[in-house]
Amino acid sequence: MIPVERRPLSPKTLAELERLTQTDAVWSGFRTPDPKAAATKKSASAEVLSTLQVMFEGKCAMCERAGAKQVEHFCPRSIYPERTYLWSNLLLICGACNHHKSDLDPFNPAAADGGAALLDPAVDIPEEHIRFDPVTGLSVFVNRREGVRHRGEDTVNACDLDRQALYDARCERFRLVTFLLGLLSRSQEPSIGEAASILRDLIAPRRPHLAVIRQILLDPAHQALITAVATQWPALSARFDELRAIPPRSPAHQPR
Numbered sequence: 115m116i117p118v119e120r121r122p123l124s125p126k127t128l129a130e131l132e133r134l135t136q137t138d139a140v141w142s143g144f145r146t147p148d149p150k151a152a153a154t155k156k157s158a159s160a161e162v163l164s165t166l167q168v169m170f171e172g173k174c175a176m177c178e179r180a181g182a183k184q185v186e187h188f189c190p191r192s193i194y195p196e197r198t199y200l201w202s203n204l205l206l207i208c209g210a211c212n213h214h215k216s217d218l219d220p221f222n223p224a225a226a227d228g229g230a231a232l233l234d235p236a237v238d239i240p241e242e243h244i245r246f247d248p249v250t251g252l253s254v255f256v257n258r259r260e261g262v263r264h265r266g267e268d269t270v271n272a273c274d275l276d277r278q279a280l281y282d283a284r285c286e287r288f289r290l291v292t293f294l295l296g297l298l299s300r301s302q303e304p305s306i307g308e309a310a311s312i313l314r315d316l317i318a319p320r321r322p323h324l325a326v327i328r329q330i331l332l333d334p335a336h337q338a339l340i341t342a343v344a345t346q347w348p349a350l351s352a353r354f355d356e357l358r359a360i361p362p363r364s365p366a367h368q369p370r
């Protein structure tokens with residue numbers, strides 16, 4: 115999971131979502147709205163979907179895999195029907211993460227901070243809770259205390275974010291990116307240009323597992339290496355800065 119800025123919707127679509135909320139409109143999905151639905155509802159659904167696609171670069175909010183197509187209600191419709199059409203409650207998610215999370219209530223009354231138990235990439239700074247083991251690709255929980263529930267761990271469990279396909283991919287990404295950084299820090303010969311091109315592609319916004327790249331870029335142990343690469347490859351340097359940045363955060367979800 116990487117921090118993502120929530121994009122604004124047009125006033126027209128926000129007004130339509132508010133109207134749907136106020137009238138307790140029957141849920142008919144954003145992807146396949148009722149063909150008989152009013153044009154305003156169809157238009158609002160289309161804008162919600164397209165904005166989520168842009169916001170998440172077509173990737174799952176939770177696992178960062180490409181090709182996410184489902185709309186996730188952070189607070190599920192079954193428990194919080196009044197948040198069915200609330201923009202801040204909607205995320206883009208893949209089928210696997212959605213299947214695992216299902217109707218789980220994100221709030222954990224037992225949490226010491228009383229806040230949302232699960233992490234939201236538009237609200238939280240994910241690496242304050244979850245990092246990854248570079249060797250195994252498995253999640254490592256920051257400041258985890260035995261016997262105390264942990265928001266990062268709850269999120270990983272809720273969406274099954276340590277499934278094998280994901281930790282294998284993260285592990286591979288760690289190895290490949292640190293290898294490329296090492297290569298690029300040592301040489302600027304024209305033949306190395308292909309390595310720079312591969313790295314530029316791996317760190318592009320649409321690519322999966324950017325949380326791994328963020329972790330490498332933010333790791334104090336890698337700073338000398340990253341500075342050496344950034345100095346020699348200005349095009350990569352600009353993207354490194356984007357990846358390290360934390361975009362504006364949305365207000366935390368509130369329990370009822």
Ligand SMILES: [Zn+2]
Nearest residue numbers: 174177208211
């Ligand atoms: Zn996913």
